[in-house]
Amino acid sequence: xxxxxxxxxxxxxxxxxxxxxxxxxxxxxxxxxxxxxxxxxxxxxxxxxxxxxxxxxxxxxxxxxxxxxxxxxxxxxxxxxxxxxxxxxxxxxxxxxxxxxxxxxxxxxxxxx
Ligand code: 5GP
Ligand code: ZN
Numbered sequence: 001x002x003x004x005x006x007x008x009x010x011x012x013x014x015x016x017x018x019x020x021x022x023x024x025x026x027x028x029x030x031x032x033x034x035x036x037x038x039x040x041x042x043x044x045x046x047x048x049x050x051x052x053x054x055x056x057x058x059x060x061x062x063x064x065x066x067x068x069x070x071x072x073x074x075x076x077x078x079x080x081x082x083x084x085x086x087x088x089x090x091x092x093x094x095x096x097x098x099x100x101x102x103x104x105x106x107x108x109x110x111x112x113x
Contacts (some may be wrong), residue, residue, distance in 0.1 A: 035105030
């Protein structure tokens with residue numbers, strides 16, 4: 001499959017991993033927009049938020065749980081952080097494998113990244 005993030009999951013494209021479970025993977029964004037910028041993705045290929053089905057809902061919980069743990073790992077849990085999903089062209093989605101940006105480590109401005 002021609003998907004960058006599936007290749008990161010299978011290991012044929014390297015990444016700086018920060019957390020891995022049976023269902024999710026988290027790694028540093030290659031172009032960080034904040035001092036902490038981690039991408040959290042389901043291991044299952046789902047193109048966008050619009051393609052999440054009822055049977056996938058558990059994965060969204062897993063992603064939120066991973067976000068909490070990563071925030072703790074990077075020492076920003078109490079200071080606060082942002083979890084963002086970009087969906088579709090106007091949402092600014094570039095990679096069509098569902099992912100959430102965990103951003104923090106500085107005071108963040110208006111809602112974007
Ligand atoms: P989107 O705009 O789709 O929400 O965000 C895609 C993100 O993936 C961007 O922030 C971009 O920097 C990141 N990205 C794209 N290709 C790679 C890659 O090969 N490795 C890593 N670690 N991040 C990537
Ligand atoms: Zn994929």
